[in-house]
Amino acid sequence: MKCNSCGNNLHIEDAVCPHCGVPNPHYVQHRKDMARYKEDYRKVRGHVVGKSGFFAKWTVKITIVAVLLVVELTLIIMKNNAWNLAYNSSERQAKKNYEEYAELLDSYEATGNYSAFYVFYELKKLLFCEKYDSYDAVAEACRLHGTIRYDFAYIIQCESKENKISALEGLSRRISEFYSAIEPKENDKRGEYSEVHMRTMEQLKRDVEMILVTYGGISPEDAQNFSEMSEGNRRVALEEGLGLNEE
Amino acid sequence: MKNKEKLLNIVIVFLSVAIVVTAFAVFNEYMSYKNMDVHTEEEFFINLSHQDYDTMVWYMYSNEASGVTPTRDMKNMYAVARYYEAAFLYKAYAENGDTTAAEEKKQIMDEQVSLMGEFSYAKADIDTLLGLVE
Numbered sequence: 093m094k095c096n097s098c099g100n101n102l103h104i105e106d107a108v109c110p111h112c113g114v115p116n117p118h119y120v121q122h123r124k125d126m127a128r129y130k131e132d133y134r135k136v137r138g139h140v141v142g143k144s145g146f147f148a149k150w151t152v153k154i155t156i157v158a159v160l161l162v163v164e165l166t167l168i169i170m171k172n173n174a175w176n177l178a179y180n181s182s183e184r185q186a187k188k189n190y191e192e193y194a195e196l197l198d199s200y201e202a203t204g205n206y207s208a209f210y211v212f213y214e215l216k217k218l219l220f221c222e223k224y225d226s227y228d229a230v231a232e233a234c235r236l237h238g239t240i241r242y243d244f245a246y247i248i249q250c251e252s253k254e255n256k257i258s259a260l261e262g263l264s265r266r267i268s269e270f271y272s273a274i275e276p277k278e279n280d281k282r283g284e285y286s287e288v289h290m291r292t293m294e295q296l297k298r299d300v301e302m303i304l305v306t307y308g309g310i311s312p313e314d315a316q317n318f319s320e321m322s323e324g325n326r327r328v329a330l331e332e333g334l335g336l337n338e339e
Numbered sequence: 340m341k342n343k344e345k346l347l348n349i350v351i352v353f354l355s356v357a358i359v360v361t362a363f364a365v366f367n368e369y370m371s372y373k374n375m376d377v378h379t380e381e382e383f384f385i386n387l388s389h390q391d392y393d394t395m396v397w398y399m400y401s402n403e404a405s406g407v408t409p410t411r412d413m414k415n416m417y418a419v420a421r422y423y424e425a426a427f428l429y430k431a432y433a434e435n436g437d438t439t440a441a442e443e444k445k446q447i448m449d450e451q452v453s454l455m456g457e458f459s460y461a462k463a464d465i466d467t468l469l470g471l472v473e
Contacts, residue, residue: 160351170365175368175372177369248469298437299431302428312435
């Protein structure tokens with residue numbers, strides 16, 4: 093712009109003309125306008141920042157709440173399925189450690205350590221793992237061999253005749269289950285026993301027969317025919333053998 | 340607005356605490372599954388005092404399968420369980436004329452007697468229980 097007095101160049105920020113010293117009339121208005129613009133800018137900026145900051149804070153907090161809710165729901169589902177998760181973890185371990193576990197099972201079987209065989213098989217959850225299918229039948233027979241021993245131990249220690257008689261019901265049932273377990277099944281995988289497993293089944297059967305004679309008071313002939321007897325007849329034979337049907 | 344903000348803060352704190360509690364519960368459930376087949380020295384001692392040797396056998400194998408490192412007393416009680424397990428079948432084999440199998444069990448019995456430590460009194464109890472007293 094030009095100075096009204098001397099006509100020289102004048103800047104709007106100059107309060108007076110640098111050439112003639114006459115006050116710049118536009119300067120004051122310019123300062124007022126700039127001050128007003130600054131104030132307006134400050135207000136609008138404050139308003140915009142405030143609003144956006146507010147929404148940002150809300151957005152963040154609501155997002156945090158949503159994430160925490162999802163985490164909590166996930167944990168609740170996990171808690172309700174904790175045992176399944178642990179079970180599945182055992183199953184994965186069983187698949188991963190097949191060689192090691194199979195070696196141990198084979199050694200238990202070879203040394204006639206039937207209770208250890210069954211407990212290991214059960215605790216490592218091998219029943220539902222396909223790789224161990226060939227051990228299923230042996231494990232079941234070992235379990236029943238152990239529970240028959242347990243039942244007889246209970247009866248031996250029992251003082252009350254009534255308790256002994258009521259224990260006989262469970263024992264008879266388990267003996268039936270045992271004979272069922274050691275018989276090869278044609279239509280399932282247990283129909284294809286290995287030679288080792290066949291020998292184990294024979295030994296388990298002989299063990300149970302000897303246990304029946306020694307602890308059940310059954311005659312050797314009856315013990316050998318025990319598998320052919322009905323559950324009821326077995327129970328009667330055991331009652332007689334244990335002297336529980338005497339008045 | 341301030342009230343809503345306060346409410347959100349309370350919800351965040353509550354959910355955080357709930358997560359910690361639930362995570363702890365999940366861990367507990369998982370560990371209880373893992374440890375359900377683990378038996379303590381005290382459990383063994385209770386079974387021993389009740390002459391429940393058969394349960395000791397199951398517990399011993401459970402602990403072994405679970406990888407439990409037995410204490411000195413537990414090892415001694417394991418010996419009692421093994422003695423009982425062998426003695427039970429020893430009598431059956433001996434009385435039915437299976438001398439080879441009986442001899443194998445007798446050997447195990449003799450080995451385990453020396454490992455019973457302060458629980459060696461259990462040998463006599465087991466022998467009496469099973470009718471092995473000569």
